[in-house]
Amino acid sequence: MEKEISIGLLGLGVVGSGVIQIINDHQKELQHQLGHSIKVAKVLVRDIEKSREIEIAEDALTTNPDDVINNDNIDVxxxxxxxxxxxxxxxxxxxxxxxxxxxxxxxxxxxxxPELEQAAQENGCDLFYEASVGGGIPLLRSLSDGLVSDRIEQVMGIVNGTTNYILTKMDEDGQSYEDALADAQKLGFAEANPTADVEGLDAARKMVILARLSFLTNVELDDVDVKGISDLSIIDLDYGKKLDLTMKLIGFANRHDNQVEVSVQPTFLPTTHPLSSVKNEYNAVYVNAEAVGETMFYGAGAGGLPTATAIMSDVVEVIKNKLLGVNGKQLIKPSFKKELTPPENKISQFYLRLHVKDEIGAFASISELFNQRGISFERILQTPKDNSDLAEVVVVTHQTSLQNFTDALKLLDELNVVKAVKSYFRVEGGA
Amino acid sequence: MEKEISIGLLGLGVVGSGVIQIINDHQKELQHQLGHSIKVAKVLVRDIEKSREIEIAEDALTTNPDDVINNDNIDVxxxxxxxxxxxxxxxxxxxxxxxxxxxxxxxxxxxxxPELEQAAQENGCDLFYEASVGGGIPLLRSLSDGLVSDRIEQVMGIVNGTTNYILTKMDEDGQSYEDALADAQKLGFAEANPTADVEGLDAARKMVILARLSFLTNVELDDVDVKGISDLSIIDLDYGKKLDLTMKLIGFANRHDNQVEVSVQPTFLPTTHPLSSVKNEYNAVYVNAEAVGETMFYGAGAGGLPTATAIMSDVVEVIKNKLLGVNGKQLIKPSFKKELTPPENKISQFYLRLHVKDEIGAFASISELFNQRGISFERILQTPKDNSDLAEVVVVTHQTSLQNFTDALKLLDELNVVKAVKSYFRVEGGA
Structure with missing residues (x-):
């Protein structure tokens, strides 16, 4: 009675090899779940002759996509x-x-x-992509099934392992951005060309996917404000420590009054926040929902085997659907109308570092300027700068809007005592 | 075309009220997912007249179970x-x-x-219980669907909020167990009779459920070694701090070579372990699986609305299954033969606190005794006790078996220099 189910692979890199390894190693578990065994029937590769560590019959490899795509034996x-x-x-x-x-x-x-989901649906097919965000963490399934009856208000994610590794090294070892990046490259956590990771693009793509699922609306990449970590100075991380704040590259997705805001940017979090203790190459996604409150999902965000585990959870779901005859019937269609949050409704605390003239009344005039815009300070650090007539001022504001804050920044420029705005960051996760 | 789906409730306490509140508040989300609205048609209560904060029509309440159980309008x-x-x-x-x-x-x-799952299956019915462990955390679904292709090796869980709240207060504020319990009772985190929580029984029941799902074998409550926190001394928590260890009530389930071990006991973890930063009434479950590595799921482990969210995720799944005509077809049958881990295969580090005579050679003879059993020490703290001829000795061993460790403890009793074995705990999550 036992039947074999054939699947095809497009690609045989690290993740593809992981898929084959899991199917080889965990055949017993899979059979237990499905009552059927799984076989990799055809794999599209660029070079058949290339030596590979994974066990696969040579006649299963092909350079012709049609051998997979139009193979009658293959359903998945x-x-x-x-x-x-x-x-x-x-x-x-x-x-x-x-x-x-x-x-x-x-x-x-x-x-x-959205185009691919529509194509899937029109053809009565399943399209699953659990592995696209958070590697092996069962994340999309948790958001879309586990919190199905809830209203997700905010998602904050550390969804890029490379940048989290770099930030951990800067934070723990006091390394510069450049040194930490070089180390990450040496250890294989960063690519030779790290742009997509360190400039936040990889995280932005993942946040698009998370925001769509969380808010059931069609967020696009252009909707995301993106800022990477390549400009980060160790000076700000050090001030952060004094203020009990940890710097993370945070993918942020928020819905309030049906307005949706998605961003990726270096962000300070309280050191006591659960995301602050997510170290090295690990990923974690922290969710606030109306009924369930705070939940967090943590794990390996990349790597061949973790990612392959997520892929196989989807493959098992496709096969279960097939055995039950319900393929192509479980897609979520984004359908709520999208409205983006304007800057006057983007609310957060801010960290700001300035160089000011070290003279009487300097801080008072800055403070006055912010007060006039209704912005007050929660924390203030002022330190004279050696061998200069400047002082370094760091403040953490109470909550205000992005609009209000950037307006205040512009007015700061006109203040005679302010020599330079050195840096500013959002502060999230506070009380 | 829109249809209404009627469900029945047995009970209308905190969680039942939460279910009704979610159905009232999130009807739009639910309708979006199902294409159908959900209505609570009948609720079994003990007293119809009792005043309730939740909005429910009085004729929906009944004291007769049959009005729910044998109600033709109700499917779920x-x-x-x-x-x-x-x-x-x-x-x-x-x-x-x-x-x-x-x-x-x-x-x-x-x-x-197992009896209930069999009854469900024989009648072609679904039985889901996501809310039974970890409140609102989508945990069972993640283990059974998300990690379906993986082989789970170990689960460590903080699955009881009451005890975690008490331990957090003992750890952070230096409160005694009795004071922390009294505070927890005042705040509603502990019941008037806290026995099931503080003695570990509640956690043990949850670990039975997690172990069954993780290892697909029929673990029973009698298989669980259970030790609560009511005997814990603040002295050991303080020594833990000096050793960078945090005390948690850990539900532990491990499978190695098909031998299964399940326990609930106060356990020391490195302060850097992700579970160590789970504070107050929060729950978290930390999973080690062969391919995916480490993952952790974190959130509110109790409370009306979080628990109701988990219930509603199951209700939505039942209804989706119904719409697809596949109810009763997704149960996991525990089927691997159960073999319990014997004490000689229960491997961990141990923390041990002794009172010994403060004399030359005392520690050497203790050390010698452990060495003879192949147990070596990773950390040692020795402090003279004021106003006595005793010293307090705390050691953390390297990994050894429970059998080996308890054998060594027995031999310690015969050593003249050892006045008392004050306490010992497993240490998990080390390198």
Whole structure:
């Protein structure tokens, strides 16, 4: 009675190899769940001859996409080739051939998710992408099924392991950004060209996916304010420590009065916040929902085997749906109308570092300027700068709007005593 | 085309009221997910006249269980009455009447889960109990769906909010156990009779459920080694701080070579361990699995609304299954043969506190005794005790077996220099 279910792979890199390894190693568990065994029937690769560590029959490899996409024996395709245009074409063809697709491709889903979901639905196919955010953490499933009856208000995520590794090293070892990046590259946590990671683009793509699922509205990449960590100075991290604040690259998605705000930016959190203790290459997503309150999901955000675990959870779901005859029926359609939060409704605390003339009344005039805009300070640090007539002033404001804060910054420029605005960051997660 | 789906409730306490509140407040979200609205048609209560804060039509209340269980309009029953025998009888009758059941009743599931799952299956019914462990954290779903293709090796959980609140107060404020318990009772985090919480029974029931799902084997309550926190001394928590260890009541479930070990006991963790920063009444479950590595799920472990959120996620799943015609087809049957880990295979580090004679050679003879059993020390603290000829010795061992450690403890008794074994605890989560 035992039947074998054949799947196809597009791509055989680190994640694709992880998928094959899990299928080989955990066949017993999978069979227990499904009553069927799983076999990798065909794998699209660029070079068949390339030596590989993974065990796979040579006749399972092909350089012709059609051998996977239009293979009558294959019902489920796992897309792990990465990239955008070619992967998108393969997936649209595969849906036309009535194949279900599981993908880890965050770039593609962030850019073309709605188009692909529509194509899936029109063809009665499943499209799942648990592995696209947070690696092995069962995150999308938790948001869309676990919190299905709740109203998610805010999502804060450490969704990029490379930048979290770099920030951890800067914070714990006092390394400069450049040194920490070089270390991360040496250890394989950062790529030779780290731009997409350190400039926040990778995190932004993941936040698009999280925001869509959380708020059921069609957030796009252009809606996300993105700022990376490459300009960060160790000086601000050190001031942060004095203020009991930890710097993290936070993907932020918030809905208030049906206005949606999504950003990725270096953000200070209280050291006691659960996200502050997420170290090194780990990922975590912290969710605030109306009924459930705070929840957090933590784990390995990348890596072949963790990501492959998420892929296989989707593959199992596709196969279960197939055995029950319900494929293509569980897609969530973004349907609430999207309205973006204007700057006057983006509310947070701010950290601000200034160089000011070290003279009587200097701080009073700054304080007065902020007060006039209704902004008061929660914390103030003032330190004379060695060998100069300047002082370094760091303040943490109480909550105010982004509009209000940036207006105040402009007025600061006109103040004679202010020599330079050195840096400012949002402060989230406070009381 | 819009249809209304009627559900019934058994019980209308804090959690039942939460269910009704969520259905009232989030009807729009639910309708969006299901294409149908949800209505609470009948609620079994003990006293119809009792004044309630929740909005519910008086004719929806009944004192006759049959009005819910044998109500032709009701397909889904939410059991939130608690207790064991009566709830079990109602549920068995409800399955016989082909009703699907969602429950938050950890006691019942821990004791009679397999019997109830069998009854559900025989009647083609769903039985879900996400709310039984970890309140609003989507935990069971993550373990059974998210990690479906992985092999879970170890689960460590802070699954009881009352004891975690008490331990946090002891740790942070230096309160005694008695004072912290009194505070917890004042704030509603502990019940007037706190026995089930503080003696570990509540946690043990939850760990039975987690271990069954994680290892797919029929763990029973009698298989769990249980030790509560009522004997804990602030002295040990203080020594823990000096050793960078945090005391938590840890539910521990481990599988190694198909041997399964489940326990609940006060346990020291490194302060850097993710579970150490779980404070107050919060819950968290930390999972080690072969492929995915470490993941952690964190959130409110109790409370009406969080627990109701978990219940409603199950209700939505039952209704989706109903719309797809696949109810009763997704149960996991525990099927791997259970083998319990013998004491010689229970491996951990240990913390041990002794009173010894403050004389030359005392520590050497203790050290010698442990060395003879192959147990070496990772950390040692020795402090003279004021106004006595005794010294207090605290050691943390390297990894050894429980058998080996308890054998060594027995031999310690025979050593003339050892005046008393004051306490010992497992140390988990070390390198």
């Amino acid at each position: 395709i796992v897309e792990v080739m990465g990239g955008i245009d070619e992967a998108r074409e393969h997936m649209l063809k595969a849906f036309a051939a009535k194949k279900h697709i599981v993908t880890a491709n965050k770039d593609l889903i962030a850019l073309h998710g | 029953i939410v059991e939130v009455m608690g207790g064991i025998d009566e709830a079990r009888e109602h549920m068995l009758k409800a399955f016989a009447a082909k009703k699907h059941i969602v429950t938050a009743n950890k006691d019942l599931i821990a004791l009679h889960g």
